Amino acid sequence: MPSQQKALVLETKFGSLEIKDIDVPKPGPDVVLLRVEAAALNPADWKIHVLGALIETYPCILGSDAAGTIEAVGANVQGFAVGDRVLAQGWYDLPTRAIQGTFQQFALAPVSNITKMPSNLSFEAASTIPSGVATAAFPLYNEAEGALSAKLPPPWEERGRGKLAGKPFFVLGGASSMGQFALQFARLSGFSPIITTASLHNTELLKSLGATHVLDRKLSPEALSKEARAIAGGYFDVVYDAISLPDTLEAAYNATAPNGDLIVVLQTPIPGAEKNSAKRVHMAHGVFGAEINHAVGKSLREKLPALLESCAIKNYQPNPVEVLSGGLRGVAGGLDRLRNNQVSGMKLVVKPQGTV
Ligand SMILES: NC(=O)c1ccc[n+]([C@@H]2O[C@H](COP(=O)([O-])OP(=O)(O)OC[C@H]3O[C@@H](n4cnc5c(N)ncnc54)[C@H](OP(=O)(O)O)[C@@H]3O)[C@@H](O)[C@H]2O)c1
Structure with a gap:
């Protein structure tokens, strides 16, 4: 695992989104480190960037949704191992209004935010799911x-x-x-x-x-x-x-x-x-990590892989996907399209490992 990675960083409220080389974070006891293979864009990302909504702790890394492979697990993590393919919601802390999101090559995710991916799903499709x-x-x-x-x-x-x-x-x-x-x-x-x-x-x-x-x-x-x-x-x-x-x-x-x-x-x-x-x-309150959502979130996460595995018979399926080019460099243009209502029935996704 490299010690440095590329991330899309928002240094200050209303600042610009910039690709930076930053340290790969280390997971705490109940957290995994994810190699992010796909990260999906959400309206919240442009609302934080352009309107200054939701977040009060800067610098920050946006991105609420990802899929990838577990690179490291914290000391208390059970049921997940290095190499597992998972989908994950980015880490949003309500009390401090802080986000450690998924627009980076390696992201932290608490166990309460991750679910194993069924083998029939691509990373791109899986990244559309969590939020x-x-x-x-x-x-x-x-x-x-x-x-x-x-x-x-x-x-x-x-x-x-x-x-x-x-x-x-x-x-x-x-x-x-x-x-x-x-x-x-x-x-x-x-x-x-x-x-x-x-x-x-x-x-x-x-x-x-x-x-x-x-x-x-x-x-x-x-x-x-x-x-x-x-x-x-x-x-x-x-x-x-x-x-x-x-x-x-x-x-x-x-x-x-x-x-x-x-x-x-x-x-x-x-x-x-x-x-x-x-x-x-x-x-609606769609944050897996919030205490009020822990029980329902756990029950849903346990059953999601089976629901998704049966998507061949259209029981449950991810959103249709458009993959943006340029890795994390594709995020800014994608957020402009979301803000201008130029996306219909589709989730925009980037592949952070392809960032140059
Ligand atoms: N409370 C929470 O926890 C929470 C969490 C996530 C998101 N949100 C908010 O929820 C909203 C939706 O998020 P999203 O990610 O689902 O959005 P999205 O996928 O980006 O939504 C795009 C779709 O919205 C449809 N649309 C726009 N205006 C419409 C209207 N007047 N009537 C019917 N359809 C309309 C369009 O449908 P057509 O293509 O068919 O025209 C388009 O396909 C955002 O404002 C977001 O910030 C809240």
């Missing part, structure tokens, strides 16, 4: 006391599989990374019909992931809510808004049953929300 899967699953299925969640029975466990058969489900933004995973969880839960909104060129993809109906996202919020309710035959007990901008929130809120659960992914005010409504609005 999308967590942010889709936790607000739907985290049964922990105090969790912001609809607290449905997890469908990756026998007791939850197919349990919600016959109930309708509505996902706003089905083509987003989280939308794609939410659709697949809804299918595993047995929901039907599963209605989503997207650009219509994504219809085939979304139907392959479990959507029964795809509505054109260009429709007005009023029309979207009305059409979705007409298909479902009434209001929805559970709605997942994977976009959570004012238009989608309005449609999502108006489609949610008076006593229902609405999951949002951003802290945006909901147009027309009533003050004393009994609707429960849950802000």
